[in-house]
Amino acid sequence: MSLxxxxxxxxxxxxxxxxxLPGAKLPPExxxxxxxxxxxxxxxxxxxxxxxxxxxEIRRGDGTxxxxxxxxxxxxxxxxxxxxxxxETLLQLTEVxxxxxxxxxxxxxxxxxxxxxxxxxxHLDAMRAARDDxxxxxxxxxxxxxxxxxxxxxxxxxxxxxxxxxxxxxxxxWRGLVDEDAxxxxxxxxxxxxxxxxxxxxxxxxxxxxxxxxxxxxxxxxHLGAD
Numbered sequence: 162m163s164l165x166x167x168x169x170x171x172x173x174x175x176x177x178x179x180x181x182l183p184g185a186k187l188p189p190e191x192x193x194x195x196x197x198x199x200x201x202x203x204x205x206x207x208x209x210x211x212x213x214x215x216x217x218e219i220r221r222g223d224g225t226x227x228x229x230x231x232x233x234x235x236x237x238x239x240x241x242x243x244x245x246x247x248x249e250t251l252l253q254l255t256e257v258x259x260x261x262x263x264x265x266x267x268x269x270x271x272x273x274x275x276x277x278x279x280x281x282x283x284h285l286d287a288m289r290a291a292r293d294d295x296x297x298x299x300x301x302x303x304x305x306x307x308x309x310x311x312x313x314x315x316x317x318x319x320x321x322x323x324x325x326x327x328x329x330x331x332x333x334x335w336r337g338l339v340d341e342d343a344x345x346x347x348x349x350x351x352x353x354x355x356x357x358x359x360x361x362x363x364x365x366x367x368x369x370x371x372x373x374x375x376x377x378x379x380x381x382x383x384h385l386g387a388d
Contacts, residue, residue, distance in 0.1 A: 168207035171197045176216065176227055187217070187225040232320040239324030252385065255378040258325050262306070262374050265313055265322060267367030270358050273312035278358060280308045285355050292344040295337030305351055309358065336380055343380075350376060 172193075175181045187193055187208075194204040208225055211217040215234040219225050228234055273281075284305040291297035306326060310319045336343045350373040357366035 164203055165206045165210065168197070168199050168203045169210055171199065172207055172211060173216070176230075181227050183227055183230045185227045186223075187227070189224075232317040236317075236320035236324055239321070249385075252378070252382055254325055255374070255381060258322070259371065259374045259378055261318070261322055261325075262310075263367045263371040265315075265318055266309055266354060266358075266370035267363040268315070269309050269312040270361050270363040270366035272314055273309075273358055273361070277308065277312040281305060281312075281355055281358060284308060285351055288348055288351060292348060295344070298337055298344055298347070302347060302351070309354070312358075336377070340380070346376065 172181075181187065188196065190201055190204055190208075194201045197204070199207075208217060208219075212219055212225075215228055215237055216230070217225055218228050284301045287301040288298055288305065291301060303326060307319075307323065310322055313319065337347075350369070353369040354366060354373060357369050
């Protein structure tokens, strides 16, 4: 572990122990460095790294603060990281999505409210209207799933799956561009998911989502294999 990594660990320990709570202001750089037995340069590098990872934020003219530490902040970089995945590792990512998203969709069916269901329906209708426009269809496809996940009320789950789905988004665009039958199949699968949500049928919603994610995974596996 580098000296900078050790400095990062020391600051994280302060946060994890509760000595620095979400929203708390850090002591001045010189004081914090002295308290932790670190040089100011090391402290400065550690703070920079924790700002990048959204653990800390610098307010110009005010000081450095612990962020809210909410999942959407801390997991925000996940999507950027997984965008770098290629080939077999992209397939591994779709496997992860297959493990999580169907269960999340089933959970959404038990919790979804009328306004949330209407939002899901709005994107489904937009998908129907955009069936001949692969890029627009994909955009509403992603929004459809975001609306479903939001209905779970589980922000951590939403942030995790949003990060994963941002990487598979390219695969859906690719599918729409090269497979003429993809839009019809995609619409049918989403209509089945929506119907299960409308009926508040958790088992059917989970099964429908599993079919949909598995279909995308199978298509991607076949095409990557062919390449």
